Amino acid sequence: MRELVIDDVATDTMLDLYRQMFLIRIVEDACQDLYSKGLLHGTTHLCSGQEAVAVGANSVLGPHDRVACTYRGHGHSLALGMDLNAFIAELLGRQSGICGGRAGSMNLIDLEHRLLGCYGIVGGSVAAATGAGLAFRGTQRVAVAYFGDGAVNQAYFPECLNFSKVFGLPVVYVCENNLYGEFTPMDTVTAGTIMDRVRAYGVAASQVDGMDIRAVRTAMQGALESARNGDGPVFLEALTYRFAGHSKSDPGRYRAAGEFERWRERDPIRLAREALTSELGVAEDTIKQVETECAVRLAGAREAATEALFPDPGESVSEFKA
Amino acid sequence: MRELVIDDVATDTMLDLYRQMFLIRIVEDACQDLYSKGLLHGTTHLCSGQEAVAVGANSVLGPHDRVACTYRGHGHSLALGMDLNAFIAELLGRQSGICGGRAGSMNLIDLEHRLLGCYGIVGGSVAAATGAGLAFRGTQRVAVAYFGDGAVNQAYFPECLNFSKVFGLPVVYVCENNLYGEFTPMDTVTAGTIMDRVRAYGVAASQVDGMDIRAVRTAMQGALESARNGDGPVFLEALTYRFAGHSKSDPGRYRAAGEFERWRERDPIRLAREALTSELGVAEDTIKQVETECAVRLAGAREAATEALFPDPGESVSEFKA
Amino acid sequence: MQLDFRGAIRKALDDELTADPAVILFGEDIGAAGGAFAVTTGLQEKHPNRVLDTPISELALSGAGFGAALCGLRPVVEIMFGDFLPLAMDSLLNQASKFWYMSNGQASVPMVVRCVVGAGGRFGPIHSQTPIAWFMSVPGIKIVGPSTPADAYSLLRAAVRDENPVLFLEHKRLYTVKGEVSGEQQSIGEAAIVREGADLTLVSALRAVPDCLEAAAMLESAGISAEVIDLKTLRPPDIPTIVKSVKKTHRLMVVEEGPRTGGWAGEILAAVTEECLGVMQSAWRLTTADHPVPYSPGLEDAFLPSATSIVASVTQHMAGGKVDA
Amino acid sequence: MQLDFRGAIRKALDDELTADPAVILFGEDIGAAGGAFAVTTGLQEKHPNRVLDTPISELALSGAGFGAALCGLRPVVEIMFGDFLPLAMDSLLNQASKFWYMSNGQASVPMVVRCVVGAGGRFGPIHSQTPIAWFMSVPGIKIVGPSTPADAYSLLRAAVRDENPVLFLEHKRLYTVKGEVSGEQQSIGEAAIVREGADLTLVSALRAVPDCLEAAAMLESAGISAEVIDLKTLRPPDIPTIVKSVKKTHRLMVVEEGPRTGGWAGEILAAVTEECLGVMQSAWRLTTADHPVPYSPGLEDAFLPSATSIVASVTQHMAGGKVDA
Ligand SMILES: Cc1ncc(C[n+]2csc(CCOP(=O)(O)OP(=O)(O)O)c2C)c(N)n1
Numbered sequence A, B: 001m002r003e004l005v006i007d008d009v010a011t012d013t014m015l016d017l018y019r020q021m022f023l024i025r026i027v028e029d030a031c032q033d034l035y036s037k038g039l040l041h042g043t044t045h046l047c048s049g050q051e052a053v054a055v056g057a058n059s060v061l062g063p064h065d066r067v068a069c070t071y072r073g074h075g076h077s078l079a080l081g082m083d084l085n086a087f088i089a090e091l092l093g094r095q096s097g098i099c100g101g102r103a104g105s106m107n108l109i110d111l112e113h114r115l116l117g118c119y120g121i122v123g124g125s126v127a128a129a130t131g132a133g134l135a136f137r138g139t140q141r142v143a144v145a146y147f148g149d150g151a152v153n154q155a156y157f158p159e160c161l162n163f164s165k166v167f168g169l170p171v172v173y174v175c176e177n178n179l180y181g182e183f184t185p186m187d188t189v190t191a192g193t194i195m196d197r198v199r200a201y202g203v204a205a206s207q208v209d210g211m212d213i214r215a216v217r218t219a220m221q222g223a224l225e226s227a228r229n230g231d232g233p234v235f236l237e238a239l240t241y242r243f244a245g246h247s248k249s250d251p252g253r254y255r256a257a258g259e260f261e262r263w264r265e266r267d268p269i270r271l272a273r274e275a276l277t278s279e280l281g282v283a284e285d286t287i288k289q290v291e292t293e294c295a296v297r298l299a300g301a302r303e304a305a306t307e308a309l310f311p312d313p314g315e316s317v318s319e320f321k322a
Numbered sequence C, D: 001m002q003l004d005f006r007g008a009i010r011k012a013l014d015d016e017l018t019a020d021p022a023v024i025l026f027g028e029d030i031g032a033a034g035g036a037f038a039v040t041t042g043l044q045e046k047h048p049n050r051v052l053d054t055p056i057s058e059l060a061l062s063g064a065g066f067g068a069a070l071c072g073l074r075p076v077v078e079i080m081f082g083d084f085l086p087l088a089m090d091s092l093l094n095q096a097s098k099f100w101y102m103s104n105g106q107a108s109v110p111m112v113v114r115c116v117v118g119a120g121g122r123f124g125p126i127h128s129q130t131p132i133a134w135f136m137s138v139p140g141i142k143i144v145g146p147s148t149p150a151d152a153y154s155l156l157r158a159a160v161r162d163e164n165p166v167l168f169l170e171h172k173r174l175y176t177v178k179g180e181v182s183g184e185q186q187s188i189g190e191a192a193i194v195r196e197g198a199d200l201t202l203v204s205a206l207r208a209v210p211d212c213l214e215a216a217a218m219l220e221s222a223g224i225s226a227e228v229i230d231l232k233t234l235r236p237p238d239i240p241t242i243v244k245s246v247k248k249t250h251r252l253m254v255v256e257e258g259p260r261t262g263g264w265a266g267e268i269l270a271a272v273t274e275e276c277l278g279v280m281q282s283a284w285r286l287t288t289a290d291h292p293v294p295y296s297p298g299l300e301d302a303f304l305p306s307a308t309s310i311v312a313s314v315t316q317h318m319a320g321g322k323v324d325a
């Protein structure tokens, strides 16, 4: 991989990134609330704490790139530009949902906004992006796979990593290592290190502080550039943490004492906010205004979704495209 | 892994190892002949050239260890002690075959002789041995998986390697790298190196000259000892070559010019024979006698198998054990 | 003893672990955390060395179960959702289920694979499937799907004792169902008539059994007497019990929570037809449509068989010309 | 043009590669070596950048096919033997086949997975299966299994053109069959009456079609007139064509090379029964037994359906009491 160029994020860019992260965080809080009110069903996997990866990495994609992520995909979906109304409506199972209410929180798809899908099968995103990379051979397009630390032990990952390296595909693999797969600490079920595993395939790999949105952007820019240059697949391990439980019903008892608090100190939104105020000299009021705008947008989308129609069960459906 | 102790193979041991290798080689030649005579059916995968791995590695197993290998399993089966008559009879589809004629060349099973099976699915042997290792936790027993270079890219391998490392299972993984998977050169479809991949899991890995039976024995002794000590899984890459085609219908056109001849120079049987005569001072006549004995045994088994009954298609079969 | 379905499963596992040191449980998040559906809570504390949290490696899990079963253990592997079984399928289909035949009876593979299955929980298309049909045509494997806590307990114990690979399916909408668990032994492979009737035989399994019973009660008031059969074992299905019933009622309806085309209901209907064609007045299936399970509650509810849809289907078939066709 | 079945497949692939730069072929040993069954010989030389030799990674192959199809390619993936499909199944079942429905029609997945299938080649239990039943219950996937070179050519081209995932099965005992290949377009989903008859409808697919035709000729001399239907598409099966035939002949026999329990023949029998119960005099299946494919030639031959066993089964059913039961 080429030497990375440090990207001095301009103030308004940083404010926009902050806006996106903040929106995702309050959206996730709203999901929790909608769930408790019985409007969001089944289960849902919040990404609170991981916003800097979603927003930072996706913010440097090109318009023709494609992304596949996991069931923990709210942040990525919004960062890619999924319409907020269509997003919430999907979670509430409405006709106006991005997938007409058929897919739900775990399986969001939005091809118009570059999202090949949120994959409910651990490892599924890795394959989808690998295939996209195959389609992008010899073009300037890059495919990105997001997945968790747990996915590294799942068949899709090693098979696809080898496949894309062998064919030199333009794929960026981004592992969001949040230390746990469901309730199980990663290091109890993972031999060796993720970085070593990837490097053993001759794939360039680096780690990045997943709580620092500027670091994520910079690292992702480098990775994308390398893939776009035709240098084959690239791997990025983003060190992060989820502040919510694995899914809606998880109290998080498996966390070591003090761990949660330590990571909370490094809340990516708080870090970005601090950078805005102290480093970039943005006024507290300006930030408050951004936050208020987000809250207003969310409230509007939430209201619209709550009032949206449910799909008609009588509608005839074909299993095939004609 | 502990420091390996060099095993000075005594003359009669070496002669016995030679006997086994020689038998396997002439058995494989006989298979080719039986195939061309229409007595052996479907397809068969000969291990000629790889005998030193089969004989060397299996010769140092304990009586309670267990082995899983691949469709290229004639050598391993015989080295483990499978009855020659039952072996040939199976290949000819006879009732007296080791599996009653049901399994055939690719799927030999002989639990009495420690063989958990020859697996027709690439990677299957890796899983079977991993499971055996799970059953052997905390005992002095070791499970051994044999598989090819091609299997390293197949889902079973990385998943199982991680699994056995995580649980510290007594499994020895032996990769017989013969440079090809079917007709495809390994390096065209394999990113990085096999050794690096394994080491990335924190699994002790070493390479051994798979044409030198004494080297294979020594390496395998060390691997077994380490696994028996409770040090978890061990990996051995045996560098070898198959002198026959991938399967019965393969003319081997993919081989680079001169490659075959170079490896032929290192024929494990020839090397062992040379060691016997020049290093260990065994008389040519003694060796000839061993060879004749093998030929006589084979002729007898072949005749018995050719005359053996076919299984009765009318016999009632249950898909379940009662 | 009164237990809920989840508790019955837990007790069966606990009792098997206690009774036989060869029994071992492993799967994702089943140990320290007690499982994604809190089924295995407490078992690791009680049997620390034999209840293992594993990596997310479905193929290795089933493969290791297979190899361990060949070497003396009786593994009970949890594949969290039945939807993930395709990742483990090679091991079950090409290794475990073929071993007994292919080895010419040298050994069989006593392993159990447990999964949560079924729709109605708003889990969407990839966490709601009922994987029976994928394995229905695999010789050498048994598929068990209980509908009551008593059956869950007895059949899971029988599955662990069975010498063959068993796929044991737990419907997520049954976990909270309560019932008396007697501990009475049961054999895999036997269907049960759970309600007697004269006009029609309703065959189903898992969560559809309570639906059929509810439907039968509703039909009773409409003057239709339905016999309800709980298959309990899906593979091999207990065709003789159904045939006997159909010879009495002359009508067969099979209710399956799963896509119509290629579902197990087709197998039941076909096998019964082969024996009862001459005596059947009607025979049909009620299944889900041929598309994935939808997430939206209204779509999902309409998609699934229910007491109401069963009654509607019966009424339509028995009122229509088909009765005397 | 006279071609053998293998040549017809090769020509279809070649013509598709030539016609559309979005078509890409990949699989194990298909490129430089021309494939394990010499089907793809010469294609890599002709289309060097679009015929790829891959690692032995069935899950990655199908997964990459899926992702590539989402991004504008029309991938044709070879999974060498159908027996290996379980390793690729998650991608086909949970990803590719659900996409069209789950995305609410945002896109479908135009990919083809080709495999060699079937018994009779002495390849033993793990290289001889016919994987239809494993996928028969998967909504969103089509399964095609031609029995002649002409159909192989036309249907493979149609499969590559299809907007949905298609499993395309090539029976190993058909590769050397010769026939005229006209190149006439054909639609997936249509069965064909390949011989007309009055007394009995014989339904089958793949290698069993020539067996049925041979049986029909033998039955003719015994005074029984059999109509033979070649399904060609297994999923979704063309039930209307069969129903129409059964309404004429009043008897249905389905011949499947595959285990009886849970096989696709059950689906055909069930679906036809639901529509024809009143007019059928008999309905049954001839399948293989419920155990793996044996290696030994005598066992394998006895295990498989054949013209002789089809005739015997027909004679038995038409002579027995079942005709008028
Ligand atoms: C193949 C498969 N196995 C198991 C699951 C159940 N499951 C859902 S999320 C999860 C943990 C995944 O952990 P990780 O990859 O680290 O991602 P994270 O949830 O931490 O973002 C598991 C086991 C699944 N969805 N797919």
Ligand SMILES: Cc1ncc(C[n+]2csc(CCOP(=O)(O)OP(=O)(O)O)c2C)c(N)n1
Residues within 6 Å of the ligand: B070, B072, B120, B121, B122, B123, B147, B148, B149, B150, B151, B152, B154, B176, B178, B180, B181, B182, B246, D028, D056, D058, D080, D084, D087
């Ligand atoms: C899962 C699977 N994929 C493909 C095959 C077909 N196949 C049989 S042997 C083989 C090559 C294996 O190469 P390697 O692992 O190096 O072993 P070798 O044959 O060289 O001993 C392939 C692709 C198979 N049997 N199983």
Ligand SMILES: [Mg+2]
Residues within 6 Å of the ligand: A148, A149, A150, A176, A177, A178, A179, A180, A181, A182
């Ligand atoms: Mg994680």
Ligand SMILES: [Mg+2]
Residues within 6 Å of the ligand: B148, B149, B150, B176, B177, B178, B179, B180, B181, B182
């Ligand atoms: Mg090899």
